[in-house]
Amino acid sequence: EKLGVALVGLGSYSTGRLAPGLQMTDHCELRGIVTGSPEKIPEWQEQYNIPDSNVYNYENMHEIANNDDIDIVYIVLPTGLHAKYSIIGAEAGKHVWCEKPMAMNVEECQNIIDAVNRNNVSLAIGYRLHHEPNTQQIMQFAREQTYGAVTEVRTAAGYDGYHEDGNWRKNAELGGGALYDMGVYPINAIRYATQMEPIAVNGRQSTVRKEVYPEVDEITDFQLEFSNGMVCTGETSFGKSMNYLNVNTDNGWYYLKPMSNYSGVQGMTSDGTALPADPGHQQARQMDGEALAIKEGRPPIVPGSQGLNDIRIVNAIMESSRNGRSRVVL
Ligand code: NAD
Known part of the structure; x- marks a missing residue:
């Protein structure tokens, strides 16, 4: 059983590397998107077979809490937005993958770590x-x-x-x-x-x-x-x-x-x-490695402390x- 990933932010890295990578993975797959650009939605839905029920924007992203298709949210936004949306993902009870650099300062990094700990989800930083x-x-x-x-x-x-x-x-x-x-x-x-x-x-x-x-x-x-x-x-x-x-x-x-x-x-x-x-x-190797760690209940390969340090x-x-x-x- 593959874990479901929602990409948050559909810019060049999500488009060019992560979505294609998620077509090659054994332990996770692309199931959802969170975007503030409505014009991107039809092409992503068509290309990756994403149902309407797995499409979110930044205002309703917290409703992912009610969606069992999604196990992991992957934050691929500008760095200044990583903390805010990582915390929304954690509060929704989803595992969080957050791109590098983790956040703007140590306090923001610690806030992400505290949010995942509070919600009993795991956190991995995208240091491929x-x-x-x-x-x-x-x-x-x-x-x-x-x-x-x-x-x-x-x-x-x-x-x-x-x-x-x-x-x-x-x-x-x-x-x-x-x-x-x-x-x-x-x-x-x-x-x-x-x-x-x-x-x-x-x-x-x-x-x-x-x-x-x-x-x-x-x-x-x-x-x-x-x-x-x-x-x-x-x-x-x-x-x-x-x-x-x-x-x-x-x-x-x-x-x-x-x-x-x-x-x-x-x-x-x-x-x-x-x-x-x-x-x-x-x-693909990165996301499979971190997905397998979640499936097997092991700590992430690249924990939040890597980003914070x-x-x-x-x-x-x-x-x-x-x-x-x-x-x-x-
Ligand atoms: P990008 O500019 O191509 O995409 C950013 C996305 O964020 C866009 O889709 C944009 O619409 C969206 N966005 C939402 N709110 C925004 C706002 N207020 N201002 C601007 N954009 C907003 O950037 P990218 O290259 O995809 O980078 C995204 C993240 O991925 C960054 O944290 C970057 O460091 C990381 N990244 C990592 C790697 C890697 O090898 N690990 C490579 C590239 C990028």
Whole structure:
């Protein structure tokens, strides 16, 4: 028996990756939609065989509580709306999947976690790379110290982009800016590649194309400091294409490049072991993994704490930048 998923927000990620991914999954399937754009409803209903009774808007989404077809709501909205609609989903008694970045600040993340706990539902964050085999290998190298202890991580994720006026990725209140959108990849990568939590951060946010990004960062770079003295660096940008994770260790090195592309994550180790790209559909693998965890009553593979810990670092980087790259203790 597959679990029923309702996608909340039918933008490019839902359209291009999640709905197609849900056609390949064994443990869950697309059964419902929540949208504020009525013109999208007929095509989604037709393409994915969704009955009228499983179509909602943002005003009546809470009525999903009475719909046994839907087990999981997947929040795929602009980041500034993640907390509000994750909580509505949890209060409706549905399991919640929430896209990255989890929310705007630690308080919002904690409010989501409290809501799912109160309602005895589970919460998973959409960090698809935690389900990706080469990324899992990198985590295992750190845990088992296969190449010795990690001594340094350098990582970056950015794209050479341009957002039109009206795009929420330009809007500070809705969670725009390179750091929220792409910066959580290098932050999360440093945490999974070290399997450690940083103790302090510093960072700098800037904007070159002020006419395009008047209210959010176009570029952010940061350093995360660990209790053993290790310093790891990360970078993100809306103006520069980059995508890699480089890890140095006591006895060697390894890298992933690209480290977060949908089409495949691949790399190499210092002893010549190739980490070839897995051809599978990343989002299908992610959603099946989390659906199976729910079916078997196990904790989520990517719990809310993964999202919250990254957002704590995001907010500390913003604070550091405001104060001239001050050292902010976490
Ligand atoms: P998008 O702009 O393509 O879609 C956003 C959707 O939200 C649109 O359908 C829009 O109509 C709707 N929306 C509802 N209320 C809105 C409002 N007040 N303002 C603006 N839009 C509103 O964005 P997207 O690329 O689909 O991103 C959605 C979420 O998915 C984001 O949190 C993003 O970080 C995440 N995402 C994750 C990945 C990944 O690889 N895990 C990839 C892309 C996007």
